[in-house]
Amino acid sequence: MPNKDSRATIPPSAGRAWRLLWLALVLSGAGFAQPPLQVVATTAMVGDVAKAVAGECAVVVTLMGPGTDPHLYRASASDVAALAAADVILYSGLGLEGRLATALTELGKRVTTAAVAELAVPKGERLVHPSGVADPHAWLSAAAWAGTARVIAELLATELTARAPDGASDCVEGLAERAAAYEQRVLALHDWAKATLASVPRERRVLVTAHDAFHYFGRAYDVEVVGIQGLSTDSEAAVADVRRVADLVVTRGVRALFVESTIDPRTVLAVLDAVASRGGTAVLGPELYGDAMGVEGSSAGTYLGMLVSNVTVITRALGGEVLPLPTSVAEWVTILPAASSGEGAK
């Protein structure tokens, strides 16, 4: 078999049009007995897991790049073309890709489409906001997201079997193996995260961000989560909110406040100002990856790397101690001593 890197690393600077072209080239060059499945994932969190699971059995392309807000992302004409040309479409679900909903429903009639978060997280374990809206940020809890590996493997296996009932067995096995290995890594990461964050004294274990994206994270790792602005990125933070959060930060001695890569830091800066005038000493922590991952090629550009970065950064900033990574994960991600996430080799 031609030695192809089926993780289909797309050059980082390529735009969507080039991805389409790449897809076409890959397709035309394929000479497999069983051609790899064409998989399109919406968010990078979904896409990264899919790539880890797929091996050579599928080619995975991700629509949303680093720093893109999935709540606001609209499909362009080229996106829809890529989605329509796919064999399988994987999206996160739980209402995350709000503006893609119509496109996904329509495409679902012709292409196998699956909301992996909804499949991986049973209803009883999902978080719902007081207003009744589902919280879609399940990937921020490694335990919750671990299930997506198996879900994706099963989906791809079914699809491959449907297309080539006889020749799919190799892939089916491979998919299951890789999914199990990945799940192990993610769960190991989960334990590590829990232990690391536990090193921050409970009093100070408060995660203050501009808006409420980290509830899954908070529940998984026993961290109190405070969003200044509330649920929606649209609403305006009121002066009362700024004061309330500033009071809390000072009372509890929280050392750092955080901003996500997709949010304007001014509200957090206003809170920091208020904290400083109350005599507090909180600082602005490094960027967190909430709705999107880091730049492709850096280790925060993978799902594992993104979580490691978040946990490391939060733990250090709040005054805890970062434990060494478990070996199964350490092969994949490294932690730099500085306050930024590591440049890991893969």
Add this chain to the structure above:
Amino acid sequence: MSAHAAVPALELSGVSVSYGQTHAITDVDLSIPQGTLAAIVGPNGAGKSSLMKAVLGLTSATGDVKVLGKRAAAGRHLVAYVPQRRSVDWDFPATVLDVVLMGLYRELRWWRRIGRGERDRAMQALAEVGMADLARRQITKLSGGQQQRVFLARALVQDADLYLLDEPLAGVDAPSEAALMATLRNLVASGRTVVAVHHDLSTLQAHFDWLAFIHRKVIAAGPLTECLTLENLRSTYGTQLLAVPAVWEATHA
């Protein structure tokens, strides 16, 4: 002033004003002597305001304009302008005195405060037009005639040599008209020159001593007694003035 008596107060040579394709006035030659109370008359659209704008430098014009022998900025310094009172929105927070003081803005540097001296000059000008007791009144409360007198007072404080007025008697009540004309006659008596675009042919002879008929060009110009002829009226107004004979009679009553 006798040394300069020969120099015309206002001299236009070959002055033309066009707006795009439209020629408002073409090749106007006009020479208005000092010490006259001159009227510029003509039908609507004859180019009277264009003529005025050319003198004031408000529009691009070809040809030569000289005020007391001086051109451009030097000449314009000697001119005081009284616009039509309708060209202004009188719903403005200011007193009568405020408006008259505006006539002094040209000569004051921005840091100079308006002091006693300036106020006195303004009050004097108001007295000239008979409005001194209304100095503190808000301009929103003025009648048409009062508005016109305020504008004239504003021009008076400039102590200019040439006064240009745009339809000063339009829509003005009788007492104001009398006050205005009295002031203008005083100006002329002291050696200054007054040029007014005038709208009402029937009052020409009563008020003015010099006349220019304009209809895109100068039809006729000169002392009123010579210039105000039936023929000139017909040439200027053509078919527009059906009542030429009636006007003729009225002016020669």
Add this chain to the structure above:
Amino acid sequence: MPDLLAFLGDPTVLIVGAGAVLLGGVAGGLGAFAVLRRQSLLGDAMAHAALPGVVVGYLVSGERSAGPILAGALVSGLAAGLAALHLSRLPRIKSDAALGVSLSLGFALGVVLLTRVQGSAGGHQAGLEAYLFGQAAATLRGDLLWLAGAVVLCTATMVVAWRPAKLTTFDREYAAASQVRVRLVDALLTGVLALTIVLGLRMVGVVLMAALVVAPAVAARQWSSSLLGMVLGGAAIGAGSALSGALISASAPGLATGPLIVVVASAVAGVALLTSRRESQRA
């Protein structure tokens, strides 16, 4: 009572309040000229047309820092204002139509760019929407410096250009005849107004900024007998309304500051108009 004192002494409240006073003051003062020149819509056009500049400023600089964004807003807002002024001098279009066109075109362009940016990769773009209605609670100390600087600049400009501005506003023809450079004065007034509007965008937002310029001036007109009185009155009413709005919204959660400021200023204007003892203008 101690609660009230603590509230008023709270640094966040003080910063937001100070910002409101500075902004309301300069906007209300300059509003006098906009209203008297019948260019109330000009402020609105410039505010709405600032939106494309906000987005372009972000695109050019690549991050959310204030400088490029506000510079972009100033350029596009000012361009729209001057374009509208120029258009209204052409024979076939009246000033209200020219301003309406500028406003809609600018704002539509801004929304197109905004949604385009949100959908594209590259991130860091959330927070641009805050410019629509403002985010007063996120006023920082650095913002106060900019506002204070703007107040000083606008005041100095108006002091130096006071008489030409007054003259051109009252009697444009006479001003021109008096060798006043009318177009320069127009551009200057438009410029300081644009600066004020741009600085107000982060507090009150694009959609409502114009009201903060117009409402205090309208109120002040009912009670003033001189231009200076109207300008100072407008400044006082603007500052007062803005401060009240800011304080009220700070006192309870869930009250948006920008809109509340505008509500207060408009209410004052409404009361002023109803109780006005000015007679209607004589013909």
